[in-house]
Amino acid sequence: MITAKKLRNLGGANYLPKRIQMQNNKVTIHDIAKALNLDSSTVSRALNDSPRVIQKTKDIVLAKAAEMGYQRNHLASSLRKSKTNTIGVIVPRISRHFFSSVISGIEETAYEAGYTVIICQSLEQFNREKKIINTLLGQRVDGVLMSISMETKDYKHLEVLKKQGIQLVFFDRHCDIPNYSNVLIDDFNGGFEATEHLILKGCKHIAHFSGPQNLEIYKNRFKGYKHALSKHNLPFEEALVFPSKLMEEDGRKNSEKLLALPNPVDGIFSANDVAAIGAMKYLTDNGVKIPEDIAIVGFSNEPISTVINPALTTINQPGIEIGKAATELLLKHITTKNGALDAQTIIMDSNLIERQSSKK
Amino acid sequence: MITAKKLRNLGGANYLPKRIQMQNNKVTIHDIAKALNLDSSTVSRALNDSPRVIQKTKDIVLAKAAEMGYQRNHLASSLRKSKTNTIGVIVPRISRHFFSSVISGIEETAYEAGYTVIICQSLEQFNREKKIINTLLGQRVDGVLMSISMETKDYKHLEVLKKQGIQLVFFDRHCDIPNYSNVLIDDFNGGFEATEHLILKGCKHIAHFSGPQNLEIYKNRFKGYKHALSKHNLPFEEALVFPSKLMEEDGRKNSEKLLALPNPVDGIFSANDVAAIGAMKYLTDNGVKIPEDIAIVGFSNEPISTVINPALTTINQPGIEIGKAATELLLKHITTKNGALDAQTIIMDSNLIERQSSKK
């Protein structure tokens, strides 16, 4: 095989057709070494600011590297160091505003620390989640940040990561298994605040649109709902709980069922904004006045919650901050030798934003 | 340095502490070769289904690889082949529904073809766009799909890609420079349809919220607007054109100016949905009835356009299909030797979706 290097060594690039000269214009440390009459190991150490190279030499190397347009080949570096400076991110879907905010936070922190980010969507499918894990393994990521899909009920597919020493930090949708780090908001408290808010507005029969109970976040929001009821001496009624995947369509269907109840509902706490919006559309279309007849509180503060009329009261989740915190924690895990850093759970602040949908 | 391999060669993994044994359990082709008493080159060829290896051997190798849990090291492979099977994607922001749809289409097509995708956000900033290009170069991507930022006015930063033989395909927000492939919708026609729709609804004084005119898409939507006016013998008035970056706030401010005009406006064609929504909010708050007083048409069919009341008439852009087509085109460029494939522009279908905001 005739390689560019061989060609270079044969008689200088001057004799090459221009196209070839341009195509493989990747400068290597060997090119710099040759140009400066140094060894490539010295060039490498100079570029990495090693104490084993004198400052004067470093200056010369750096200058030459800049002059020649050198750019480190991460592939070679990663292969040698068996560290890719890459982290994988798995989210249910990037189109959800909350997740895209988290990703922005992740990217910012990661890039600053010299890491590249690979973003993947599970689209709420367990099978895709499994495939993605394999892809990320193949990419030899140093760590993974993830929010599990709604379909995920067992966590065997995550064991490969641990076995291969790949750090894993959950954000938002975490698992209840020990020894994993998490960055969360206090979903129990969020659910509690949302429900108590409705109670303080005078609601007596509050329905709850709950999410898949295999996910801790939805379990906890549900618990918060129950706690608020009991604190204010309201009875908990199983019939007022509507479990679903919290899509817009679910919000609609739930509302239909809800209107058929014998005892009229006067408040809804939905575990996310999307289902709340679905409910608002259905209810409004069917002559129910919001918030007069039924007050509604959502969860996540998606941008649509300010577009719908009346604007939706919701629990704000600081996506960017969650992303930043999760990334910092992951990088700490990665850079701590032997995975010796103990798992920890960081709780971020969330807060209720009151809008028209709950103003009585 | 004591490597896992050395340790393995010394006396077998049995003598190693369990932790170390587990950490570097990456199986290589050499491990498979040793286990089968073959050469690593034969194993490599077997795994790559080369005709130089007999089927029986392939079967044996494949079986052993599966048994040992082998996973190809892409770093090594990419380094040797100087091809990473990775493509970079640059979008203004992933939180825009249109772009996240495009990304879904890109990922689907790319993963099927064995490519990994690195997603980056310019956040509409030229400087970030430049940085991202460098990051992607460092990652040695095989190709780039991009939609330029609103701030991008010169394209020198893209020349590095061409110089290094990295294929580049634009989608949606393209450049007017030749020799680049594009996947677009017909923005001129979209602008025309949107405006003509308003005219057919009886509007006589139609304002246009235009985007940055350095971007072809906004230039063309603007041209379409003008063309519809002239076709229907309506005068074009410079005063009815409101240029901005099309954020929600811009929609609000434009509406304020628009209401102050001597000659009342009875229709608005906004070059995107977000600014249209901003306008709708402001106008509704100020007693203007939509669509009775002012009819509105947006562009892109963001999900919010169905949430706002009245629902927003808009031009639908098939994001997923655009993503798929752009990826297919890019992969064709990548796999065609010497970049010999001529640049081409693919126009995808778009269509107007009529909703309440323009029903007169």
Added chain:
DNA sequence: ATTCAAAATACAATCGATTGTATTTTGGAT
């Protein structure tokens, strides 16, 4: 049984950066 292409496999260099070890250089003390 012998011969010899063709088929199958082995050998060895390579991608570019890193890093442990070996060698040379430097400059201060004698």
Added chain:
DNA sequence: ATCCAAAATACAATCGATTGTATTTTGAAT
């Protein structure tokens, strides 16, 4: 000028897969 430890740099192996070339094996024809 000589010596020597410390400083600076060079040498060479390595990460894991790929691939051009060399060698061995196979099996069909004689």
